[in-house]
Amino acid sequence: ARCPFQYFSAQVLKLEPARERPGAELPARALGELCHAILSRCYRHWRDEGWPQQAMSDAARQAGIGDATEAVFAEYAGKHGAGYPLLWRIAKDVMAALVTAAAAADEQEFRASGFRPEAFEVDAAGSLESVGGPELKGIRVRGRLDRVDRRETPPGLRVVDYKYRHGNTMKDEDKNLVVSAVRGYRLQPPLYAAMLPKGIESGGTPVLPPESVEFVFLAPRWENPVERASFDPSVWAETAGRTIAQTVRTLIEGIRSGQYFVLPDGYCDHCEFAAACRRFHGPTWWRAHTAPAARRLRHLRK
Numbered sequence: 001a002r003c004p005f006q007y008f009s010a011q012v013l014k015l016e017p018a019r020e021r022p023g024a025e026l027p028a029r030a031l032g033e034l035c036h037a038i039l040s041r042c043y044r045h046w047r048d049e050g051w052p053q054q055a056m057s058d059a060a061r062q063a064g065i066g067d068a069t070e071a072v073f074a075e076y077a078g079k080h081g082a083g084y085p086l087l088w089r090i091a092k093d094v095m096a097a098l099v100t101a102a103a104a105a106d107e108q109e110f111r112a113s114g115f116r117p118e119a120f121e122v123d124a125a126g127s128l129e130s131v132g133g134p135e136l137k138g139i140r141v142r143g144r145l146d147r148v149d150r151r152e153t154p155p156g157l158r159v160v161d162y163k164y165r166h167g168n169t170m171k172d173e174d175k176n177l178v179v180s181a182v183r184g185y186r187l188q189p190p191l192y193a194a195m196l197p198k199g200i201e202s203g204g205t206p207v208l209p210p211e212s213v214e215f216v217f218l219a220p221r222w223e224n225p226v227e228r229a230s231f232d233p234s235v236w237a238e239t240a241g242r243t244i245a246q247t248v249r250t251l252i253e254g255i256r257s258g259q260y261f262v263l264p265d266g267y268c269d270h271c272e273f274a275a276a277c278r279r280f281h282g283p284t285w286w287r288a289h290t291a292p293a294a295r296r297l298r299h300l301r302k
Contacts, residue, residue: 001184001251001300002267004293008260009273017272026083026091032164034072034091035218036146038099039162040120041068043147046103047117052110061103069096094220102218105226115149115158122148124159124195131194131236132245139252141191148197148210156211157200159192165219170227174217177231181244184251184300189213189231190244209233250296261288263297 009015026034042064046056069092073082082088110116122145128136147160163174173180180186192213200207213231235241264279271277278284288294 001187001247001297003263003265003271004254004260004297005262005277006271006273007255009276012260015273015276018275025087028164028166030076030080031091031095031166032162032218034076035095035098035164036162037072037075038065038068038095039102040147041072042099042103043117044120052107052116061100065096065099065103069099098218098220098225101225102216109228114151114153115156116151117147117160118150118157119148119197119200120146122197122200124192124197126195128191128194128245128248131190131233131241132248133242135249136245139248141194143188143191143195145192145195145197148200150200151211155208157197157208159195159197159210159213161188161192161213161215163215163217165217165222167219168221170217170219170222174215174227174229177213177215177229178235178240178244181231182240182247182300183302184247184297186215187248189215190233190236190241193231193233193236247300250300254293254297259291259293261291261294263288263294 045064045068046052049056073088073092073095077088106117123142124145125140125142128139128141132139145159146162149158149160150156151158165174173183173185177186177189181190190213193210196207196209198207210233212233215229215231217227217229219225219227236244262277262279262284264285268274268277268279279288
C-alpha cells in the first residue's frame with residue numbers, strides 16, 4: 001500500500017541494503033527490539049510472581065528492570081558491538097525509563113479493565129473469510145503476537161502489539177487504527193482480529209477470538225511516553241469492515257498480478273531501496289503516476 005516496488009524489493013526479492021547509513025546513536029529499529037526484549041523478559045518473570053494481581057514494590061520493579069536491561073543490552077553488544085560508551089549508557093537509561101513507564105501504565109490499566117499479561121510471542125492463525133466474507137475465501141493469515149492478555153471475569157482475550165516510536169509526536173495514522181487500516185497503512189489490527197492465538201487454552205476452555213487489538217506505543221520523546229490505540233474486531237461487521245476488505249483485495253490483486261511499480265512520496269527519502277529505484281527516471285515516473293493501479297493506491301490514502 002505504501003510502495004509496491006519497496007514491497008517487491010524486500011518481500012519478493014529479499015534484498016538487503018548494501019550500505020547502512022552510519023550514525024552515532026543506535027538505530028530506531030534496534031532500540032525498538034531492545035525495548036521489546038526487556039519488556040518480555042520482565043513481564044514473564046513478574047507474571048510468574050503474581051503480577052499485576054499482586055502489587056510490586058518500587059524497589060523490586062526497578063531491580064527487575066535493571067537486571068533485564070543489562071542482560072538484553074549485553075546480548076545485543078555480543079552480536080553488534082556497544083558503540084560509544086556514553087551513548088550506550090544513555091540508551092540503557094532511556095530504555096529502563098520507558099519500560100518503567102510501560103509497566104506502571106499496564107498496572108493501572110489492569111485495575112481498570114481486568115486484563116493481565118498472559119503470554120508472549122504467541123503464534124496465531126486465522127482466515128479472512130471469517131471476517132471479510134466469501135470474497136476473501138481461501139485467504140489465510142498467520143503471524144506472531146507480541147502479547148496476549150487475559151481477563152477472567154467475564155472471560156476475554158486481548159492482543160497487544162508494541163510499537164516503538166523515535167519521533168517527537170504521534171502521527172494521525174497511529175491515532176485512528178480503523179482509518180489507517182482502510183488506507184492500508186496499518187493492516188495488523190484487522191488481521192490480528194481475524195486470528196486465534198495458539199497454546200493459551202485454560203482448563204480445556206476453547207480459545208476465544210480477541211475482544212480487542214491494542215497498539216501500545218512506546219515513545220520516549222512524546223509528552224506521554226506510553227500511548228494506546230485500540231481496534232474493535234466488531235468493525236469487520238460494519239461499513240468500515242467492508243472497506244477494509246476491499247483494501248485487502250486491492251493489495252492481494254496487485255501482488256498476484258505482479259504490479260510492483262514505484263509510487264513516490266515522502267517516505268522515499270528514508271527508503272532502504274532508493275538506490276535500486278528509478279523514481280527519478282522521467283518515463284518511469286510518468287507511467288507509474290498515470291497507471292490505473294497506482295491511482296487505486298493513491299485513492300486508498302484519501
